[in-house]
Amino acid sequence: MKKYIGLDAHSSTCSFCVMDEAGKIIDTAQIVTNGRLLVDYLRSISGRKELTFEECELSSWLHKILRKEVDKVLVCNPVENRQYKKAKTDKLDAMNLAKLLRGDFLKEVYHDGSDKEKLRDLMSGYQDLVEDAVRIKNRYKSLFRKEGKRRSGKALYRDENFLEELDREDFKFIGKHCFDLLGSMEKSRISYVKEIKKLSKKHKEIRYLKTLTGISDIHAAKIVAQVIDPHRFSTKYKYYSYCGLVRHRQISGGKIYGDKKIWGNRVLKCVYKMAAESVLRGNSKLRKYYDHLRDKGTGHKNAKNAVARKIAAISLAMLKKGEKYREEMITNDLVK
Numbered sequence: 001m002k003k004y005i006g007l008d009a010h011s012s013t014c015s016f017c018v019m020d021e022a023g024k025i026i027d028t029a030q031i032v033t034n035g036r037l038l039v040d041y042l043r044s045i046s047g048r049k050e051l052t053f054e055e056c057e058l059s060s061w062l063h064k065i066l067r068k069e070v071d072k073v074l075v076c077n078p079v080e081n082r083q084y085k086k087a088k089t090d091k092l093d094a095m096n097l098a099k100l101l102r103g104d105f106l107k108e109v110y111h112d113g114s115d116k117e118k119l120r121d122l123m124s125g126y127q128d129l130v131e132d133a134v135r136i137k138n139r140y141k142s143l144f145r146k147e148g149k150r151r152s153g154k155a156l157y158r159d160e161n162f163l164e165e166l167d168r169e170d171f172k173f174i175g176k177h178c179f180d181l182l183g184s185m186e187k188s189r190i191s192y193v194k195e196i197k198k199l200s201k202k203h204k205e206i207r208y209l210k211t212l213t214g215i216s217d218i219h220a221a222k223i224v225a226q227v228i229d230p231h232r233f234s235t236k237y238k239y240y241s242y243c244g245l246v247r248h249r250q251i252s253g254g255k256i257y258g259d260k261k262i263w264g265n266r267v268l269k270c271v272y273k274m275a276a277e278s279v280l281r282g283n284s285k286l287r288k289y290y291d292h293l294r295d296k297g298t299g300h301k302n303a304k305n306a307v308a309r310k311i312a313a314i315s316l317a318m319l320k321k322g323e324k325y326r327e328e329m330i331t332n333d334l335v336k
Helices: 035-043 059-069 078-084 090-102 115-145 160-165 169-200 204-209 217-227 236-243 266-280 285-295 300-321
Strands: 002-009 013-019 025-032 048-054 072-076 247-252 255-261
Touching: 002 059, 002 090, 013 090, 025 035, 025 090, 035 059, 048 059, 048 090, 059 072, 072 078, 072 090, 078 090, 115 169, 115 217, 160 169, 169 217, 204 217, 204 300, 217 266, 217 300, 236 266, 236 300, 266 285, 266 300, 285 300
Parallel strands: 002 048, 048 072
Antiparallel strands: 002 013, 013 025, 247 255
């Protein structure tokens, strides 16, 4: 008999709920978050076992130690499960996860335990650092705006003498600490870039993606780290949806009620949007593809989004085939 196991994981304790094929709860348990104890509990359950838990800080570790103890592990997307949550306890969360697993209602977050997941963690740390630096820059720049001084450009964050333009002493004090913090964060960013390039040498897919117009070293590493296995996307359209590059129509009773933005991988969406912006500043075949769409009457925004999807489709094909970029990949009917 198959058993469906929901696991609500926390740093201190893990709550289990075990459900049979009929939907009957046959066991619940709360166990200290210890690898040996978690493995022992799963081994005590007989029959075929399917296990699910939500993507979290512990998910990679849990996937690594528990995947051999069950027939299937599904790491699910917590954002997709919010609509099912009402009362909130660890026991209820584990029970709801077991119910959703039994009904095949869970949205999976891909894990395979490969070295590419290490690259994903490194890129996540890099992304957090960049976002924190942007927040500090905005805070620093606001000090000048509050005194009616319009300052912009990279020089503002590199030359400490700009602080002398501030009249208020408290603003100078805050600005000095922001400036020093930004300097430290920039050194950390450079160290991250060196480590990313070092780790990228182990993955030939990154070298291939760097040949694609608009894709830099960091962008290529982000794509590989997020996709991991390109063959899990059977078509480019499913990849578009995963990247958040499409909108889904709202239809009821045969009537269209408009379009709706869908949840997507924000890292990949940002990569392809930025790549499209880069393409429009150049004179490549992808830029000609944009011009071709504009000549047909497509608006600027839709044409740019089409370029982003084209870059996404090409990058997916390159990952699947393991080859470098060729301009023939764009389109056969492109104006020469």
